[in-house]
Amino acid sequence: MSQAVAPASVPPRLEMRGISKRYDATIALRAVDLVMQPGEVHALAGENGAGKSTLIKVLAGAVGRDAGTIKIDGSETELPSPHAARQAGIRVVYQEFSLVPHLSVAENILLGQLPSRAAGVWIDWKAAARRASAALESLGFDVPDVRRPVASLPVSQRQMVEIAKAMLQQPRILVLDEPSAVLSGGDLDRLFSAVRSLRDAGTSVLYVSHRLDEVFQIATRITVLKDGALVGTVDASAIDQPGLVRMMVGRELAEIYPRRSATPADPLLQVRGLSRPGVFSDVSFDLAPGEVVGVFGLVGSGRTDVVRAIFGADRSTGAMVLDGQTYRPRSPGDALSRGVAMLSEDRARDGLILQMSLRDNMSLPSFSRMSRYGLISRLQQTVLVRDEMAEVGVRAPSIDAPVRRLSGGNQQKVVVGKWLLRGARVLLLDEPTRGVDVGAKAEIYRIIATLAERGKAILLVSSELPEILGMSDRILVMRGGRLVGEFARSEATEERLLAAAAGVVEEDAA
């Protein structure tokens, strides 16, 4: 199969054989092979903890390997340091950006190689701006002004700057680690075409993603890891999505979304004409107990802002009724006391205090339930937190373990548990499965289904169509700060949702 792309006479661009790595008692990689041909887009798939990041870090020279050989274009390489990896023509775009926020886009792209005059004394800013713009344009990326500081750009544009920076070097091997996590439709298309032109110029691209549809869109071959070991390398044309999921988790795709049926009920939350000037306007919908309503939209469509407004985190105008009474949250505290909770898109930033314990994190919003005159009853706290942990299925070494040591899926369960403990009835879930692996996703979906069965009203914001389609009873679509469509589960398809979100007129729709 490895001869599928290039004839056997040409040595592979990258040949990693028998790569092993252990951290203390944990085996991160067990004799893993990865072979990439020149000019190949190769996907690396696997759940979190499967060993993808460790393998990337070995390739980037960021961690040493315990065993195994690495050959680049046929010659054996050590890769003892990130510097050595760069020398060997390897560039990695990590999920966490390595940009300097207060420097301009141009400076970031050209970091370490700014054009200069007078023997390197003056920086030639005009030339720098030209080269940076050219680099972005050649990728089809649209960044308005390269003199702006990176910090002023939205995350999706920062991602493009990061990618442009890596591509400018014309690397022999480019590794993209979850590049789509912050990119939406149009940007993703531009990224893909940039990747393709790079591939055509001979660069080998290793594409790491949770999103299987992307993997099939861009990659010719796929290497799957599980529990630090190689499951196999397959041609993308020889396998379908369910097959790939089976390889990754040893489980069927259909089992990921739990079966559930909503019984119609009177709305718990009614939103009428909700607006926030310049961000979204005239948003109206109902949400009933036991119902999961999906909100789909591209990045920048205002979906997150609507959720934040309902949670009282941002100011808004319009009318809301909760449980028959006017609901006008002035702060998250107001929302919580009425039983409205939010699970934010960025757990680490908005949901968790990473260095604090599970105990502290889960009880923070519910102190009033476990304290008297400001004194916390440790016993009561332990009982409540333990019960809730069992309820949502948090797996942790102890109740006092810092949450930073938990996996992404478990962290997300901590946030869910924290709100349930607070007595939430309306749950606003903003990208609840972002950055968690397929196995943990399935578990989060199960929790959502259970919550709905118990009568919680759930608003599920997501940019993953399969997730929206798999979980929602009704689906709202947002575009440019407005609600542009509502679909029942039965009438929604990926095509119709995407068309509505992108503003494409449906030709054959009645």
Place this chain on the structure above:
Amino acid sequence: MSSHPALTERALSVLARQVGTARSEWRRRWLSYVPTVAFVVLATFAAVTSDAFLSQGNLSNLFKQIFTNGLISLGMLVVILSAGIDLSVGATVALAGIVAAGLLNMLPWPIAIPLAVAVATVAGGLNGTLVAWFRLPPFVATLATMSAIRGFVYVVSETPITPNESAFRQLVASNVGPVPTVAIFMVGCFLLVSFFLRQTTMGRAIYAIGGNEEAVRLAGINVRAHVMLAYLISGMFAGLAGVILASRVGIAQPSVGAGFELDAIAACVIGGASLAGGRGSVRGTFAGVLLLGLISNLLNLYSVQAYYQQIFKGALIVLAVLARRREG
């Protein structure tokens, strides 16, 4: 016994796992005991090599030297935990001292002293207002109030004030058995703050704010009020230090307290607090205060120049932070 080999084996494996956990826990945490251990080692060394060290005169001297920094550090710790810093504590020490000395000449001490501490707490409230409501960076806000408070102290009194009072002075100088009363007071304050930070909702909220302010806000907790509280506590402890210091010395100097803020920050950092907030402990800070006090006491005993003490202090801070870096 031999009929239950499986049971014995299981018990052994459970035991082994527990030993393993304890060991890895220890491996991760032993660094947090370094200041305490260093203190014990140094104290032992001093006791063995110097007759003067264990004399009651020197020991109560040591306590008197550290209680000022002890009280200030305690307030500083609370602010640092909230991801802030309080540079104004040194000036607040002078403010409380001058106010107390002035009031003691007019009012009985049970009224004058609490009033002076209250004035210091108000100064802390000023910091809290600037940081929590006007969103000034804590460093800038307290740099400004440091200057303003110091200026205010000189406006109130350019010259030192000598209080004409003896009851409070005697109380400050008194001993309970062989132990100075102020030492007991200081230890009491440490226990109180330790309890506050561990067991109260406000204490946990302050830790959490230092860890992730946005998450705390979204948890429906009033972030401003808790940040305010941290600076009030810092001002109050600086005030307590100021009135006790003035009474011990017998004179309130408008110039006193310059540089105290740096000693307090040093004690917190040596004790393992992170200036980024959310990390640090009362126990560690206590060890930091003791260690700093002991080092200057020792170097005094051996009549080493004060400048060397500063070099020592600098080295100690760097070592403490380097040691912390290896912690998981």
